[in-house]
Amino acid sequence: MTDSSRIAVEIRGLRKTFGSGVTRVDALAGMDLDIPVGQFVAVMGPSGSGKSTLLHLVAGLDRPDAGGIRVSGQDILTLSDDELTLLRRRRLGLVFQAFNLLDALTATENISLPLVVDGVPERDAQRRAERALERVGLVQRGQHLPKEMSGGEQQRVAIARALAIEPMLLLADEPTGNLDTHNGDQVMQLLRQVVNEGQTILMVTHNPSHAAVADRIVTLRDGHIIHDRLLGDERARVAHSALETPRAES
Amino acid sequence: MMLRSYTYREFIRRPGRTLLTLGGIVIGVAGVFAIALTVHTTRNAYRQMFADLAGRAELEVVADGGGGFDPEIAAGLAAVPGVRSARPVVRMVAGFVSGSNPLGVMVVGADASADDVLDRLVSGRRIEADDEILLVDNFARSLHVAEQATARLVTPSGVKRFRVVGLVEPTGIAGFNGGAVVFVSLQAARQLFKLSGQVTAIPIELVPGADAEAVRATIASQLPAGMLVRSPAARGDLAQHSLLAAEQGLSALSAVSVVAGAFVILNSFLMSLGERRRQLAILRAIGVTSGQITRLLLREALVLGVVGMIVGVAVGLVTSMLLVQGMERLLGIELRHLELAPMPFVEAALFGPVMALLATLAPSIRAAKRPPLADLLGLQAKGSDSMVSKMSRLGLAVGIGSTIGVTAFVMGWIPREAQKFLATPLLCTFLISGILLMPTLYPRLARVMRLLFGRLWGIEGRLAARQLERNATRSGLTAAILCVALVISISMGQSIRNSIRDIEEWSERTFTADYMVRGCLPELSYSIGVQLPESMHDELAAIKGVEKVHELNLLQVKAGGEDVVVLARSFDDRTAATLDIAAGERVAVIEGLFAGDAVVGTALAQRLKLHIGDRLPLRTRKGEQHVRIAGEVTEYVAGGMALYLERKTAKRLFDFEGVDVYMVMAHKESTLGVGEAVRAFCDSRGLMFQSNAQFRERIRQMMGGIIGFLWLLMAVVFVVASLGIVNTLTMNVMEQTREIAVLRSVAMRRSQIRLMVLYQALSLSLCSLPPGVAMGLLLAFLMNLSTHVLLGQPVEFHAEAGFVLGCCVACLLIGWAAAWIPARRASRLEIVAALQYE
Numbered sequence A: 001m002t003d004s005s006r007i008a009v010e011i012r013g014l015r016k017t018f019g020s021g022v023t024r025v026d027a028l029a030g031m032d033l034d035i036p037v038g039q040f041v042a043v044m045g046p047s048g049s050g051k052s053t054l055l056h057l058v059a060g061l062d063r064p065d066a067g068g069i070r071v072s073g074q075d076i077l078t079l080s081d082d083e084l085t086l087l088r089r090r091r092l093g094l095v096f097q098a099f100n101l102l103d104a105l106t107a108t109e110n111i112s113l114p115l116v117v118d119g120v121p122e123r124d125a126q127r128r129a130e131r132a133l134e135r136v137g138l139v140q141r142g143q144h145l146p147k148e149m150s151g152g153e154q155q156r157v158a159i160a161r162a163l164a165i166e167p168m169l170l171l172a173d174e175p176t177g178n179l180d181t182h183n184g185d186q187v188m189q190l191l192r193q194v195v196n197e198g199q200t201i202l203m204v205t206h207n208p209s210h211a212a213v214a215d216r217i218v219t220l221r222d223g224h225i226i227h228d229r230l231l232g233d234e235r236a237r238v239a240h241s242a243l244e245t246p247r248a249e250s
Numbered sequence B: 001m002m003l004r005s006y007t008y009r010e011f012i013r014r015p016g017r018t019l020l021t022l023g024g025i026v027i028g029v030a031g032v033f034a035i036a037l038t039v040h041t042t043r044n045a046y047r048q049m050f051a052d053l054a055g056r057a058e059l060e061v062v063a064d065g066g067g068g069f070d071p072e073i074a075a076g077l078a079a080v081p082g083v084r085s086a087r088p089v090v091r092m093v094a095g096f097v098s099g100s101n102p103l104g105v106m107v108v109g110a111d112a113s114a115d116d117v118l119d120r121l122v123s124g125r126r127i128e129a130d131d132e133i134l135l136v137d138n139f140a141r142s143l144h145v146a147e148q149a150t151a152r153l154v155t156p157s158g159v160k161r162f163r164v165v166g167l168v169e170p171t172g173i174a175g176f177n178g179g180a181v182v183f184v185s186l187q188a189a190r191q192l193f194k195l196s197g198q199v200t201a202i203p204i205e206l207v208p209g210a211d212a213e214a215v216r217a218t219i220a221s222q223l224p225a226g227m228l229v230r231s232p233a234a235r236g237d238l239a240q241h242s243l244l245a246a247e248q249g250l251s252a253l254s255a256v257s258v259v260a261g262a263f264v265i266l267n268s269f270l271m272s273l274g275e276r277r278r279q280l281a282i283l284r285a286i287g288v289t290s291g292q293i294t295r296l297l298l299r300e301a302l303v304l305g306v307v308g309m310i311v312g313v314a315v316g317l318v319t320s321m322l323l324v325q326g327m328e329r330l331l332g333i334e335l336r337h338l339e340l341a342p343m344p345f346v347e348a349a350l351f352g353p354v355m356a357l358l359a360t361l362a363p364s365i366r367a368a369k370r371p372p373l374a375d376l377l378g379l380q381a382k383g384s385d386s387m388v389s390k391m392s393r394l395g396l397a398v399g400i401g402s403t404i405g406v407t408a409f410v411m412g413w414i415p416r417e418a419q420k421f422l423a424t425p426l427l428c429t430f431l432i433s434g435i436l437l438m439p440t441l442y443p444r445l446a447r448v449m450r451l452l453f454g455r456l457w458g459i460e461g462r463l464a465a466r467q468l469e470r471n472a473t474r475s476g477l478t479a480a481i482l483c484v485a486l487v488i489s490i491s492m493g494q495s496i497r498n499s500i501r502d503i504e505e506w507s508e509r510t511f512t513a514d515y516m517v518r519g520c521l522p523e524l525s526y527s528i529g530v531q532l533p534e535s536m537h538d539e540l541a542a543i544k545g546v547e548k549v550h551e552l553n554l555l556q557v558k559a560g561g562e563d564v565v566v567l568a569r570s571f572d573d574r575t576a577a578t579l580d581i582a583a584g585e586r587v588a589v590i591e592g593l594f595a596g597d598a599v600v601g602t603a604l605a606q607r608l609k610l611h612i613g614d615r616l617p618l619r620t621r622k623g624e625q626h627v628r629i630a631g632e633v634t635e636y637v638a639g640g641m642a643l644y645l646e647r648k649t650a651k652r653l654f655d656f657e658g659v660d661v662y663m664v665m666a667h668k669e670s671t672l673g674v675g676e677a678v679r680a681f682c683d684s685r686g687l688m689f690q691s692n693a694q695f696r697e698r699i700r701q702m703m704g705g706i707i708g709f710l711w712l713l714m715a716v717v718f719v720v721a722s723l724g725i726v727n728t729l730t731m732n733v734m735e736q737t738r739e740i741a742v743l744r745s746v747a748m749r750r751s752q753i754r755l756m757v758l759y760q761a762l763s764l765s766l767c768s769l770p771p772g773v774a775m776g777l778l779l780a781f782l783m784n785l786s787t788h789v790l791l792g793q794p795v796e797f798h799a800e801a802g803f804v805l806g807c808c809v810a811c812l813l814i815g816w817a818a819a820w821i822p823a824r825r826a827s828r829l830e831i832v833a834a835l836q837y838e
């Protein structure tokens, strides 16, 4: 039995195949992975190893061919499209490599959008958006449009948008991929900081030094986990709960 | 809330797209609104004209077929319960001599002491003698006729002089047809129109609160044979036959504007959805439900619908002013001001938003249901293929359905009452099916075009073709806009031009007289005609060089329950030869005419299901009389609801006095001098002289209004089409930004880039030509057939190569011109910035 209050994400036998015949690709070939609450997991691996696919499946943006995904104990594969939408809206924060802000909206508006859509009164949403902006260090940029900001700033706004809903899980696909070293480091610092405040993060990255900021590095190849190791303090912490937290090995 | 301001900003961010969508709505709303308003105004003008004529009277008693009757029945009518007054009057039309042409005026002869009109004198005094008249204030002023001036009237007893002794306000009866009313004493009127002791109408005023229907029934039961009681405004309905053709044309036009408008909305909306795919996917990814997206998109459409409606009503008002002017010219009556009835406004108010919502409903739902992942990652959308195939399946179904419908229509399987309502929807569905099929058709056409022109165009052309094929659906939809523009111009143009040609041919055949002498300008519904004295025949015949003089009278009568116009005409071998016989042996038809038979217009024959040898019941003052049908002719008078009678037969049946038109034929050798002599004769009497050429010129002028309208329509559809091209090409250029930058940095000159974009436009226009021309001609042919069914008038179909070619060239040129803006934009690109473009 798993303790759902301690496990943020529970993945069992996850399988996803694209194409058929000669073009068939097993993006995920039966993967098991558990992420405890409060952990910062970095996913690494060569291009095409299935990292993004994994993230998309967890975010409910795509459906697996086999296996199960539980997000804080809830089997998301049984959810309808609208229920998945609600899940993303209230519980999952998404950060993309390409920022994906709405060009027509200011930073504050981009951030408060999911809240407003969810029925949070506009004033409250605004306040929460401002707080989120503060967390990412961009208070003075609230009224700016995405095209008026640098890539690093845009990505921090995107992170603020993800954080504003107070998600139980933050999913980030190469959040530093489009950024230079300085901006990338800044974003990583930000992510580390929110994890220290209790946030769970599943992040894909190609950058080993960025991965080193995480608590745990999962390495994929051809849709399998080939390596899974804990870093620093986390090793000690997890050792205590090893018995109740089954972990994928390979 | 925020999604709302998002909507607003999306409009601002894409002004071109927003304007195009708005343009579509405006076209639809303006078309429907302007046409509804025009039809309403015209109909009402006729009703109002006759209602004015009766003044305060709610009923009137007249003789069947017009003409005089004994006023002694008035006493009996006054005694009917509910009747306040029943005062006999003479109301006849005369020509008012003024300037070059006499004007048709209503002469009202009433007992001076009795008529309340005389209480409304603006200046001068009442009539005291039989050579005195009152004029309506504004009418007199517009003709610069002052009080105490002398005026001449053309009447059946000749041209008579009168003294103007006073002016009255243009209200009530004096408001008839813009104040074209002359008041004389009852006695004078009787003399002018040779009505010894008779009158022509008894207007009946009711006691307030009396039941008009009951009074009418009582009066009807008391009237002798040949007399009838009616509501004055009902007379305007007689004019409706003449209006039917014009109204049919207008309603087809409003249908076309709706389809074109809806299609433009759909097109620009689909494009904007395509552009915003990623943005919508982000919304979905962060937790906006598909229901919310649908509502967001529909709200955008609704906002545009409301704004489009407001602008559309404004544009529609201006358009209807032009249309009303055209109708005035066509009908020859004064329509006064626009009739701002509430119905057209209500229709427009509903129509704009509803049209916008309907056109965007399906794509909105589809867009909201798209799985967001592919769009987020910028992967090629796989949805568009299924949409295209769905569109083409729907298009095929609609096409087959409308073809069956049109066939049923043309074959006459549809009941007459339904025909009027079906013609327009059929036209719409036909157009829609073509549009839906276009995206499927487009890639095939594009391939052919590339094979044909690829070598000529070089590398720029090949790159252009590739970009178009990359977005086959968008390109297809743009080609479809051009295609619709072509279909509309070709079909409307051809059918209008065919009808006009037909009318001109008919007038050429029918009006063979060298000169015509009339009392006033003719008016299309034949409600106002001036009678000339019968004695004028001999005077005209005496002019040197005149070979023959014929008379023509146009009478409104009831035949087999329908309102028809009788063309009472003197025939001989030469005039008989001008009949455009549609059924019957020429010899037998002519013999029949001389023997007292009728020759009916094809529309009338069709309406009453008449065949040669049948007997047609005519209502006359001597009761119902039957005439034998000797044949059928093509006839445009009163929309074909007309019949020819030999003049003597008509006189025997309807007992009228005076002549509407004298037709003068000259001896072959002396035509020129004769014309001068006849003109001098007319000038000296204030009559209207028309040579054959002038008459045709007048018909051409009447048609001029319609032709102007055709140009207006073509201008509108091509402007819309060019907007579509600007739209698509701008989008293509934006998508290609990086590619263009690379091309510029490695090889290409600005002009080459420009050419690349221009070739895209050219290729789109070329692809729209084959289906556009084919559908346009087919539609013109179908419209031609349906005119026959609707109006009972066969119109010969010609496909004019020159006109069609002109439309094609216009299409190519406009495509090329519209491409200049995006082409310039592409060629002016900042290379470094564009290379970093994502």
Ligand SMILES: Nc1ncnc2c1ncn2[C@@H]1O[C@H](COP(=O)(O)OP(=O)(O)OP(=O)(O)O)[C@@H](O)[C@H]1O
Pocket: A018, A019, A025, A026, A027, A045, A046, A047, A048, A049, A050, A051, A052, A053, A054, B379
């Ligand atoms: N929509 C798709 N259709 C077909 N194949 C896909 C699709 N998405 C992913 N794949 C394939 O699945 C495999 C895994 O893709 P994925 O995007 O998860 O890799 P990744 O690890 O994120 O790579 P990268 O580091 O380059 O982002 C790849 O081989 C990819 O080609």
Ligand SMILES: [Mg+2]
Pocket: A051, A052, A053, A173
């Ligand atoms: Mg990836």
